[in-house]
Amino acid sequence: MKQTVLIAGLGLIGGSLALNLKETEGLTLLGYDTNQTTLEYAKMNKMLDDVFDDFKEAVVQADICIFAAPVSVTVDLIHQLNQLSFDHHIIMTDVGSVKGPIMEAANQIESENISFIGGHPMAGSHKRGVQAAKKHLFENAIYVLSPTESSTDQDLDVLQALLAPTKCKFLILEPEEHDEMTSVISHFPHLIASSLVHQAKNWQKTHPYIPKLAAGGFRDITRIASSNPLMWRDIFFQNRSKMSRLLGDWIEEMKELKNLIDNGEKTQIQNYLEQARDYRDGLDSRKQGALLSYYDIYVDIFDQPGALLKVIELLAKHDISINNIEILEIREGITGVLRLSFQNKNDQELSQAILTKNQYDTVIEE
Numbered sequence: 001m002k003q004t005v006l007i008a009g010l011g012l013i014g015g016s017l018a019l020n021l022k023e024t025e026g027l028t029l030l031g032y033d034t035n036q037t038t039l040e041y042a043k044m045n046k047m048l049d050d051v052f053d054d055f056k057e058a059v060v061q062a063d064i065c066i067f068a069a070p071v072s073v074t075v076d077l078i079h080q081l082n083q084l085s086f087d088h089h090i091i092m093t094d095v096g097s098v099k100g101p102i103m104e105a106a107n108q109i110e111s112e113n114i115s116f117i118g119g120h121p122m123a124g125s126h127k128r129g130v131q132a133a134k135k136h137l138f139e140n141a142i143y144v145l146s147p148t149e150s151s152t153d154q155d156l157d158v159l160q161a162l163l164a165p166t167k168c169k170f171l172i173l174e175p176e177e178h179d180e181m182t183s184v185i186s187h188f189p190h191l192i193a194s195s196l197v198h199q200a201k202n203w204q205k206t207h208p209y210i211p212k213l214a215a216g217g218f219r220d221i222t223r224i225a226s227s228n229p230l231m232w233r234d235i236f237f238q239n240r241s242k243m244s245r246l247l248g249d250w251i252e253e254m255k256e257l258k259n260l261i262d263n264g265e266k267t268q269i270q271n272y273l274e275q276a277r278d279y280r281d282g283l284d285s286r287k288q289g290a291l292l293s294y295y296d297i298y299v300d301i302f303d304q305p306g307a308l309l310k311v312i313e314l315l316a317k318h319d320i321s322i323n324n325i326e327i328l329e330i331r332e333g334i335t336g337v338l339r340l341s342f343q344n345k346n347d348q349e350l351s352q353a354i355l356t357k358n359q360y361d362t363v364i365e366e
Contacts (some may be wrong), residue, residue, distance in 0.1 A: 004028040005162065006062035007048075008055060008077060010038050013095050013121065014068030015133025018047045020165045032058045038130050047133070056084055064162060066119075067094040070231060071101060071238045078105040086113040091155050093119040097182055098238040099146055099175035106148060115155045118146030118175055121168060122186070128228045138166035140343075146175045183242040190232055191243065192250070193225040295348035299338040300361040311338065311355070318354060320347050 005021060007014045010033040021029055031048040032055050033039050039051040052058035055077055059065055067074040074094050081092075092114055096102050099118050106116040123141035143163065147156055160170055173181075200218070204210045236243055260268050301307045308327075315322060324341035342348045352364050 002026045002028070003063045003162070004030065004061055006030045006032060006058050006065045008032045008059070008065060008067050009069030009073065010035075010042050010047075010130045011068065012124065012128055012130070012132050012137075014066070015042065015047060015130035016123075016135065016137040017066060017068060017095075017163075017166070018042065019133055019135040020138065021162070022047060024162075024165060030058050030062065041130055047130075055080060059090075060084060060086065063088070063090055064159070065090060065092045067092070067096070067102075070234045071096040071098050072234050075101050075105045078102070078109065081114065082108070082110050084111075086111050089113050089115070091115050091117065091151070091159055093117045093145075093159055095119055095121055096238075097122075097186065097235055099178050101238050103146065103148065103175045106150075109150070115151040116148050117151045117156060117159055118144075118148070118178075119159075120144040120178065120182070121166070122182075123168075124227075128231070138168040141166075141168050142171050143168035144171050144173050144178050146173055146178060179239060179242060183239055183246055187232075187235055187239055187243060188246045188250075190224050190227060191236065191247070193222045197222050197225045295342045295345050296364075297340045297342070297348060297352050297355070298363040299340060299355060301336055301338055308338065311340075311360070314354060314358060315340075315351055318350065320351055320354075 003026065005027060007018055007021075007029070010018070010031050014031070014033075018029060018031060021027060028050075029048045031039065031042050031051045032053070033042075033051070034053060036053065039053060042048050043051050059081070067077060069077065074096055078092075090113060092106075093116070094102050096118075097120055099120065103116075103118055106118070109116060121138050121141055121143045123138050143166070145156065145159070163170075196218075200210055200214065257272070259265075260272065299311060301311060308325075312322070312325075321343065322340055323343050324339075326339040326341075327336060340351065342351060348364060352362050355362050
């Protein structure tokens with residue numbers, strides 16, 4: 001069946017969706033954006049069949065519309081739908097990480113020809129824009145869908161079939177349920193990471209060498225503070241009631257922790273750390289959920305040309321697929337540490353055996 005799909009918003013997510021959908025047989029792929037440079041890049045790289053800078057002109061041609069703009073922009077575009085007439089059935093969805101405002105706007109759509117299904121692919125990057133789009137961005141990522149009263153089971157099936165090339169894992173959630181969970185595991189950690197960076201920046205006035213001492217641990221826990229500030233400002237604003245509640249909970253938690261430190265409660269501090277460790281260690285790929293983790297190995301390597309390549313080639317010769325590689329720390333002329341992540345325990349154990357046999361020092365994460 002021939003379909004015309006419009007991606008409204010050609011940033012990282014919209015561009016990555018375009019790369020996944022472009023090769024689908026019988027699909028005409030349209031793109032909308034207000035940035036002419038973005039449209040020219042997408043067209044030059046043949047990511048789409050046609051591009052538009054007029055949303056109303058584009059959307060009336062579509063059978064499926066994916067809103068891939070920031071939440072506030074998506075809400076504005078949805079409101080524009082009531083100014084248009086649709087002579088055919090059209091399925092609409094979004095990719096926003098906050099569902100409340102979008103679903104509220106969707107509930108105000110007047111046309112009976114529009115079916116709306118909320119969506120959120122839980123994938124991203126510290127990079128932004130259509131130039132950062134990657135075809136593999138959604139692979140094995142959780143893709144949350146939230147049907148509405150305007151949508152049918154058949155609409156949901158059509159949308160899932162369209163998105164199948166992304167190789168994501170679908171999860172059906174109520175919008176409120178989605179927003180609460182993503183606040184805890186995604187939005188709030190971004191805010192905390194930024195606050196930790198600000199704390200280090202403030203202490204730098206007293207200790208100028210702090211940036212030189214900030215190594216693996218600090219960089220790991222604050223990495224997400226490097227994400228797009230404009231996007232996250234929008235997310236925090238759209239989900240501000242839940243963020244405020246989480247901040248309140250966090251402040252109370254920190255007060256209790258401060259009391260334990262002030263009073264020298266060593267046993268309680270140890271229990272606190274053990275409980276955190278045990279819960280964190282349970283968030284792995286063996287337990288289904290939105291937090292995808294893998295089976296990790298830590299490998300010591302020397303700071304020399306080709307050191308990383310040797311490790312990768314060694315595992316590639318045994319057809320072992322590495323899901324993620326992270327350089328935790330390398331100091332000039334000294335050993336560094338690689339964290340290699342695998343999809344399953346068999347690849348993890350086999351990789352450790354191969355690396356150990358080849359004289360690499362490794363630690364396996366159980």
